Amino acid sequence: MEEKPVLIIGGGISGIQAALDLGDMGIRVHLVEEKPCIGGRMAQLDKTFPTNDCSICILAPKLSDCFRHPNITLHTYSEIKKVNGQKGDFTVKIRKYAKYVKEDECINCGECNAKCPVKVPDEFDVGLRNREAIYLYYLQGVPPVMTIDREHCLFFTRGVCRICEKFCPKEAIDFDQKDEDVIINVNSIIVATGFDPFDPTAITQYGYKRYRNVVTSIEYERLICASGPTGGHLERQSDGKPAKKIAFIQCVGSRDVKNNRYCSSVCCMHATKEAMLAFEHDSELKSYIFYMDLRAAGKGFQKYLERGEQEYNISYIRSRIANITEDQNENLVIQYDDPETSKNKKVTVDLAVLATSLIPRSGVEELARILNVELDDYKFFKTDPLNPLDSSRPGIYVCGCCRGPTDIPESVAQASGAAERAAETLFEVVIT
């Protein structure tokens, strides 16, 4: 009897690692990703701590491996709609949304989106630039094919245009495509749906969306990324001038009774990284990191922070920020309590970066309902205390940030761990 495959929900680094491990073991995998391309949050980062190596550079070979792996079937632009059954025998309905592009034909030449007249905010670049209605989710995205966003495409909204079709040299555009439901039967399920960044608009005292030079950390990552909307030049959104003084505000939405009581684990490290990257671009740059407790417990993390302080002109100031205001040049004035003197102090900076909380993905409650698994009080997937990769339902495993905010090395270790749990399940089923 042939072994059943494993379903992995989520195509970020955790999902990909689990898929590759299982695939390499000889086990078949269905990897379902809701976006048009796999890669997840890691693809949006510029560099990653504590080694500051380029994120997409270490991710891209894994994307490629996933894509070409004989044991992995990718279902991008897809969602899980239904799950029935039990450990060893789950029946799953996957809804594959139409991209209106033939994946086997599209060669990613770019003729189509050069002609498309629609402009909407680009999701991958978190609204920092616009994209067309026919688009590649991101430059190094896998599968490397275009997608038509039917919510904004003129043909779907108003019945006109179709100019992309005329210019496609491979006749790869197919407006007749339909959403498709695929039913698969799997042995076990791994949930690896990752996180969303918290939207700090409601924390009005920080001025997000009111002051143009206040950005979130994910926006900063896109700004400083060499393949991002500004080519890696850290320019202020207000006047395009380079930022020379940056304030990083930690715990925005985290450790916060009103928003999220927990700690997002990675922000002390990524703020340091972001400050370091800015310094590498401009050695006159000064950074302030306003924190509550410095959390750098991982391997090499403590040293990383020390390097930041000693070599990258970063001042760590232990103070929660009361508020941010703006001066007439749209510079930001940060008010804080000086830890040495306990007196109120101000510093004016060009750019403020809010280290926003890592929160569960929107739609996670619906997914938990479909999977019939429990979420904890914070809406992260609950796991068995003695078996921290097992969800509340046998045969369903959890790894990565959907379990709780964590960094890349832990996500990868957890993903391999979840793959192992899923593989164990297979063996159990075979011998009984």
Place this chain on the structure above:
Amino acid sequence: MSEVRVGVFVCHCGTNIGGFLDVPELVKYALSLPNVAFTQENKYTCSETGLSEIKKAILEIQLNRIVVASCTPRTHEPLFRSACKEAGLNPFLFQFVNIRDQCSWVHMHDKEAATKKAKDLIRMGVANAVLLEPLEELKIDVNPKAVVIGGGISGMTSAISLANRGFEVRLIEKSEKLGGTLNNLYKLYPTQIDASNLVTAKIGEIEKNSRIKVLTSSQVLDVDGFVGNYTVKIKQNNKVQNYDAGVIIVATGADVYKPSDLYSYDGERVITQLELEKALKRGEVKAQRIIMIQCAGARTKERPYCSKVCCPTALKNALLIKEKNDDSQLYILYRDMVTPGTEFEDLYGKAREAGINFIKYSPEKEPIVENESLKVYDELLGEELTLPYDLVVLSTPMVARSDSKELAQKLKVPVDEHGFYLEAHVKLRPVDFATDGIFVCGCAHWPSNVDESIFQAYGASSRASIPMSVGYVTTEPLIPVVDEEKCTGCGLCEMNCPFKAIKIEKKEKGRKANVIAASCKGCGTCGAGCPQKAITMKHFTDDQIIAQVRALAEVTS
């Protein structure tokens, strides 16, 4: 040597290449090159049509080298290699020439110059192709047995998981019983589960599983071999035996630093957090006024790291003590409260609500432990406090086992500056070693709490199971070949190889470099550095590269 017959396929890639280079001219040029027996232009060489044309030409025109001039080998080389293989041609007789990503796309406004560049690149590609040799990937069997070194929570979890997968496991433990550090712990956080219950549960699973053989009071004496074929020499009491295994997992845990030089540590009134655990377990903690000092001997010059588990442990123990005895007065002196994630932050909140006092101190003004009381400068209040105590508990960091370096040498794996094992890649391969077939998990890798130790153990098992599941490893075809006549056994190659894939061994003709194909990654570091030029790098030989350089320099029309 039979005649070399090269086929050159130049791709239009729609208009991506065809719109910027004179493709017919390139095809004509290619045909004029020595050894070229056939040329063709394709709209999309990578399409089914294009691939069939290649296969047809190999068979009908007896081509024995294929050159495709199109996009980039990084995406399409495997595809064309497969096509060659399907037509019966060794896939390593295929050569890619990049005339799109590195030519037509970057020189869109100078057709003449771009076409000339493409000609040069094709000429270089053909010159290389002529010198290509067929290469084989050998399969080396993998022994489906694992050796797990260390019988703590990581080792046990890993062993059980692999045994559940159907593999035989030898679990080696230095002390007399399994359990590791858990044997000394009281309740775990945040689950409040008794550590001993967890140990008992795991031992139960091990005993039930006939595939796991446990060797207590055992030590690893030596390790030999390579992935799939390791031999581990183990000494149990006084008996020495060899065990063969395909993979090895290191789960040796860590020690807790004993601060004999700090804070007037005496093991009675000033103790470590671990000693407190043991006392709590025995129900022997009667002290009322307890002060815990965090970062005792951690985040210092000697040990410049945060040991991760100490803050949650201190919080947990403080809460346990407070719950048992509401009159107790507890202080936690900290530099930063490290309670990341969801559960540990909750623990911190609970501790504050329970009335445990928190005092922030700075490393420049460390607390001073005197006979009856402790002096500490409270950074947040801005004043020095004198606190009387019954018990001072030092949260000291985990440190690498004293014999970690020794074991590392036997395994030929690296350790970092603190003695913790160094993984292949901090981010993407956290439980692998660079040396294939050996893995690491738990506190041997870095201070970890129980959760992390468990999922790292599963992670290491997953990684270790891959070569065992497949049953074989394929050797790297791009390996170095050593000319033993020239090799003087100087050892430079062995010294500079990142993967321990080339070793000096005693051979018939003396000490010579020996290639371990199963571990080699084909980087070429050894070849480019050999003082005797005794190494030939397959598929990227000196001759090939020189041929490309010379082909480039030829005068073109």
Place this chain on the structure above:
Amino acid sequence: MTAYNFEPEILGFLCNWCSYAGADLAGVSRIQYPTNIRIIRVMCSARVDPTFILEAFIQGIDGVMVLGCHLGTCHYLTGNYNTERRMKTAKKVIKKVGLDAERLFVDWVSAAEGERFATFVKKFTDKIRNLGPLGKETAFDNETLKSRLVAAKEALAQDKIRWLVGRERELVEEKNVFGEKVTQEEFDKLMHQTIEKEFAKRRILLSIDKNALSVKEIAQKLGIPTNVVLKNVMALESDGLISVIGIDGNTPKYQITRV
């Protein structure tokens, strides 16, 4: 080619995982750069033997770029540290030949740095265009330059320099068999001396390739002081590479010992 429309010929060695991928990304992003560069792909920049660089110059190529992964991010872990050391030595040898060492450009480009790659190419092409055709900065005629380059390539192919390059890390960072550590300064001095000696030896060997010559004749032909030639000739003789063929009056003539 006249002086003012000289277009340099540039050769690049790019590693599969980082710089070659970065170059591809420049292509995907349609970043334009000059057409002068031709790329040879290797799996790791550590594959680049210093003799390849010299071969390129022997063939008349005006500038060579070697681009690898950023230090610490090499796909093969430590490969590019070897590249760094080897190329450092290559530059010293190029300088010894008399060329501007800037004709060899070594740097690091990651797979995400398409723009960086293109900028490097633009800048380097401009620089070489300004430097002029290979050898313009020297006073040598083409034949002399070529023979110096050949001697340099052969010197880099011999065990003495290669052994020293390969051992640098161990000697400077760890200890030698006697438990001694060598400072970077001491090492550099030793390397300098070795390069001098090996280069001189190879030049001498080349000079007597066709005809046997005396020490004085060699010194004249090469423009090297007689005592230096004599020292090296003695060394070559004891190495068994050259031998006395005959004596012309009081003066021995040397030829290459053919096996």
